[in-house]
Amino acid sequence: MIEKTDAIVLKSMRYRDTSKIVTFYTRRYGKIKAIAKGARDSKSKFGAALEPMTLSSLVIYKKEQRELQLVSQCDIVKPYKRIHSEMERMAVALSIVELINQLTHDEEENLALFLLLVKTLDCLEKSERMFESHFFAFEIRLALLFGFALHLENCISCGRKLELNGAKTAYILDLSKGGIYCPTCSATAGKLGAQGHSQYRLRAEAAQSLKLLHHLDMDNIQNLEYTTEAGNELNETLRLYLQYHIEGLKPLKAAKVFQSLHV
Numbered sequence: 001m002i003e004k005t006d007a008i009v010l011k012s013m014r015y016r017d018t019s020k021i022v023t024f025y026t027r028r029y030g031k032i033k034a035i036a037k038g039a040r041d042s043k044s045k046f047g048a049a050l051e052p053m054t055l056s057s058l059v060i061y062k063k064e065q066r067e068l069q070l071v072s073q074c075d076i077v078k079p080y081k082r083i084h085s086e087m088e089r090m091a092v093a094l095s096i097v098e099l100i101n102q103l104t105h106d107e108e109e110n111l112a113l114f115l116l117l118v119k120t121l122d123c124l125e126k127s128e129r130m131f132e133s134h135f136f137a138f139e140i141r142l143a144l145l146f147g148f149a150l151h152l153e154n155c156i157s158c159g160r161k162l163e164l165n166g167a168k169t170a171y172i173l174d175l176s177k178g179g180i181y182c183p184t185c186s187a188t189a190g191k192l193g194a195q196g197h198s199q200y201r202l203r204a205e206a207a208q209s210l211k212l213l214h215h216l217d218m219d220n221i222q223n224l225e226y227t228t229e230a231g232n233e234l235n236e237t238l239r240l241y242l243q244y245h246i247e248g249l250k251p252l253k254a255a256k257v258f259q260s261l262h263v
């Protein structure tokens with residue numbers, strides 16, 4: 001059957017002399033792998049529509065129970081030019097598509113995930129600064145979609161509202177519960193030696209930024225300010241949080257690049 005759907009290209013691999021095998025995350029079918037015949041030919045009708053991190057309108061010949069579908073047509077909807085031309089922006093976008101590729105199975109539709117992916121790339125393309133924030137905001141929303149949302153409003157032990165301020169304060173984040181202890185409960189948890197493998201110390205600035213990344217509208221993420229130290233803490237915390245909840249998650253190749261660039 002001929003099917004049409006919007007799709008973000010996650011990955012593109014050379015295949016034989018002139019073709020490509022492309023992994024798409026589609027609006028209608030979730031992840032799909034398809035072969036694009038003649039895609040590496042200089043006169044290919046596909047142009048740049050099969051480049052990773054591009055939003056394209058995809059037409060495929062789709063057969064049930066076939067692992068590899070056939071691309072009939074693919075046209076660019078959004079080329080994300082700044083993402084493709086600037087190293088730092090690209091490293092963030094590559095981390096995002098790599099993460100989706102790792103987490104999803106073929107043909108499991110998830111419209112919310114597709115929309116989150118497109119929205120994140122839209123914001124990253126428009127952003128003037130703090131590019132890595134878009135990756136953090138994406139990870140936080142991804143956790144929500146996959147059923148292990150972070151809860152940052154109230155202490156996970158006594159229920160008191162969390163203010164998350166104080167330059168010298170450190171909070172304890174419990175990876176298994178997805179929440180933070182207030183200063184009083186953090187002290188108790190620390191004293192009890194409960195710093196088990198699921199508990200992680202977070203300084204006030206990183207805790208506050210985590211909460212803002214969670215609540216801010218995606219369009220305003222670039223306005224968030226935090227120090228490099230807090231950025232490093234956020235990166236590490238979210239990496240550990242995803243690793244804790246997603247079995248078999250492999251380290252992201254592209255994340256190493258953006259860490260080294262300090263975007």
Ligand SMILES: [Zn+2]
Pocket residue numbers: 155156157158159160181182183184185186
């Ligand atoms: Zn408490």
